[in-house]
Amino acid sequence: MITLPRIMLATLVLIGGYVFVVAPRVEANTRTTASWQEQLAEPVPSFSPPASAPSRSRATFPQAGTAFFGVFTEKGPGDLTDYNGFVRAAGKSPQVMMFASGWGAEKHFDRQPFDRIVNRGMLPMLGWEPWDYRAESKTDRDRGTQPQYRLARISGGDFDGYLTEWAQGIKALGYPVAIRFAHEMNGYWYPWGESANGNQKGDYVAAWRHVHDLFDRLGAGNVIWVWSPNVVYDNATPLSQLYPGDAYVDWVGLSGYYGTAGMETYQTFEQIYRPTLNELKTLSRRPIVVTETAATDKQGRKADWITDLLQTLPRHPEIIGFLWYESVKETDWRIAATPAASAAFAQGIAQPYYGATWDPDMVPRRLIRTN
Template sequence: MITLPRLMLVALMVIGGYVFVVAPRVEAYTSSTTTWQEQVDEPVPVFTQKHEQPPEIFPQDNKAFFGIFTEKGPGDLTDYNGFVKAAGKPPQVMMFASGWGAEQHFNRQPFDRIVNRGMLPMLGWEPWNYRAESKTDKDRGTQPQYQLSKISAGNFDGYITEWAKGIKALGYPVAVRFAHEMNGYWYPWCESANGNQRGDYVKAWRHVHDLFEQLGAANVIWVWSPNVVYENATPLSQLYPGDDYVDWVGLSGYYGTAGMETYQTFDQIYRPTLSELKTLSKRPIVVTETAATDAQGRKAEWIADLLRTLPRHPEIIGFLWYESVKETDWRIAASPAASAAFAKGVDQPYFGAKWDPDMTTRRLVPSRD
């Protein structure tokens, strides 16, 4: 199989008759392009702990959440504000990225900024230096200092400990999406890259998880998040740490980009991976990254299909939309038609999940009435 070159840093694949886009890498919230909001001290969230017996579960029965992931994260809320306006209501989850080689110390500000806006924060925690990323496709995943064996050997324990203590001290839940899309080849933590060996990913994941656990950071929701499967991808069964180490299973999958706009439904993109995951895990699934191109004028159609289809998948408890302009304009706010389709879809009672910091996390696939 010939590997297609990346188009503007995005890998485009035509696999088994469908098109998907490997998720675009985003800059962390400390990007130099962030606005004044990054410099404003965010107040520590104040919430009343209800101590209900038992506590309410998020998301609730017969409900799912929708969330947002932007290039600049909570440091610049421009895209977030546009998304809320287009959707007609705020999301319940917000994800942002942070790289080990760029963000040297824990900072609670982005987490507090998200919680103060009524959302569960999800940290995309990336063990590499994204600022040193190679522009050559075959070398993009090569950063020897971040080999998986070095993580499991304890080379980064000081760094991990600082973040574990910082997240624990927040006092509210935080989802941690650690080392995502590990079944590909484009990151240093992929087993097919960077001199990593078979079994190294699971060892590294369990080491990080166990260190958090030893430090008492029990407020973490662990999100194991591969890319949708494709030909020659590393088998998911080789990479899954086990249900004892995972709370949610995440998935990345996009519809098209410039030059690769063949229309495919959500089910056509996701169903092969969803079927495979049923054999690996009993954990709920979250679509941690998705979006659609409008290159063929079918973005609104794809959004409508997405929001009709998700309620038919009881294993999927939520999704996050990538609301940014990068390889193309992924935003729902980019067109009235996309905005209207999204607003209509999330106005269903099904997407009316409520979140507050005192809730516990759903860790089993819900039954649907």
């Protein structure tokens, strides 16, 4: 099992609010909701191809026998420098792009980042963070302390005006949007973690369900809900305590990096992810997406790790895609950083397995495939 001393996590933060490497579990739930297909059949604005384009069947994303690859950059669609470097290095374009948005900083809905991503042929994934990352403490144990963003305030309705504006805005987009809400909740470094900020056991599930239900009531059925813990580590909050149930989740996401602070000794993808993947099998039937990953080159093995990643994922049919963190932060995580890393990524991603395609008429794969 991968362990991560808590003191080391202080260096693992991305400015938009991202840390890496911890775990998840799941509980049964009897709530029923309309299926994705039923939601799309409702009178919700939809993306319409040009009149001259042939009609498209409602295919599943990603298609059977394939996985998608995506990109997450620190600056998101507002500055495409890292994205463009990633595309050049990979030799082809990704199908998903994630960007982060904090409740305290981005106070109003803005459709432009979503449109910029869709106009480049990618599914937008919003990393939606209930905190003010500008006020983040630089003291490790205090990073998750922002009382105004306690989970009980979310489930209690204090942010319903804000949530309503965003739900209506996302509904009006008329195309699918993945929302990775309050990620890495099994750690202590964000205000929405149950081990931080005065939160109590059960608060996370209550907050998640409250946000989900509000979107449902407003008819925002174009959302793919992504529940995304960190890969497991010692003393993390048990995932079974945090999982809102399959009726509230479409995809399960995971964060896990090779080479975070103090852990530069080489570890394969299996060594980093296997304990969490085994745990998830007992918790959910939802597909898994590696929502954050990358590798250091401090020991000269970044290209090796990329090759291992892209050769290993096809042996995990439960994993339907991954997103690479293409930015310079704690280290230079970019595949574009060196010719060796670029070549390894381009060679691996050229496999037919990574040949998934996306368009706005597709529906998300919501059950794990075994073939």
